[in-house]
Amino acid sequence: MPLFFGDPYFFLAIIGLIISLLAQLNVSATFARYKRLATYAGLTGGEVARRLLHEKGIYDVVVEETPFHLGDHYDPSAKVLRLSPEVYRGTSIAALGVAAHEVGHAIQHHEGYVPLNLRAAVYPIVNIGSHLYFPLILLGFIFRSLNLIYLGIFAFLAILLFQLITLPVEFNASRRALALLEGGGYLVGEEMAGARRVLQAAALTYVAAVAVSMLELFRLLAIAGLFGRRDD
Ligand SMILES: [Zn+2]
Numbered sequence: 001m002p003l004f005f006g007d008p009y010f011f012l013a014i015i016g017l018i019i020s021l022l023a024q025l026n027v028s029a030t031f032a033r034y035k036r037l038a039t040y041a042g043l044t045g046g047e048v049a050r051r052l053l054h055e056k057g058i059y060d061v062v063v064e065e066t067p068f069h070l071g072d073h074y075d076p077s078a079k080v081l082r083l084s085p086e087v088y089r090g091t092s093i094a095a096l097g098v099a100a101h102e103v104g105h106a107i108q109h110h111e112g113y114v115p116l117n118l119r120a121a122v123y124p125i126v127n128i129g130s131h132l133y134f135p136l137i138l139l140g141f142i143f144r145s146l147n148l149i150y151l152g153i154f155a156f157l158a159i160l161l162f163q164l165i166t167l168p169v170e171f172n173a174s175r176r177a178l179a180l181l182e183g184g185g186y187l188v189g190e191e192m193a194g195a196r197r198v199l200q201a202a203a204l205t206y207v208a209a210v211a212v213s214m215l216e217l218f219r220l221l222a223i224a225g226l227f228g229r230r231d232d
Helices: 010-035 045-055 093-111 114-142 146-183 190-231
Strands: 062-065 073-075 080-083
Touching: 010 093, 010 190, 045 062, 045 080, 045 093, 045 146, 073 093, 080 093, 093 114, 093 146, 093 190, 114 146, 114 190, 146 190
Parallel strands: 062 080
Antiparallel strands: 073 080
């Protein structure tokens, strides 16, 4: 989130900061709440992840523990599903929800789910874009080049595109997770509502990321507009 001296649209960056902060707080609070509630089945997140993978006929994905809090993820290149200690060893509603969500990503990979492949394909471009967009805009200001500024905005669009493709990937993984947990009897009754809330809170952080980037895009365009007018 670049700072520009005397930027009259800086308030957009502040709004974005508040949105992402609220989404993070919401996910932490929801996770903490359902981390305390044990499930009837009493299985750990690690056990459930392995069982769900096997139920789907996936035997080449390794489930292992990672020491990072909230560091749960599925690594498609290594075919490893890494779960944080509280998810891997936990028997809570939150633990099972998160574990099943990551299994959802492993199933997407296994089935060749198109948005997941699309996201992996645009990732290298996004990586370049995220490193270049700020230097390009800064250079645009230094050399008084509106073209460089627009090039920077174009690089920023790659980040937004990636975040947009991430939405269906995340929503779909959660949908799969809830169906698997309910279908397999891993969660029953009220437990399902809890897992749904945990996964919805997590999904909201991805929606928030898109909203924040949209605000940043408006800000960059507005700054470029001001800059262009000043040059005429
Ligand atoms: Zn996910």
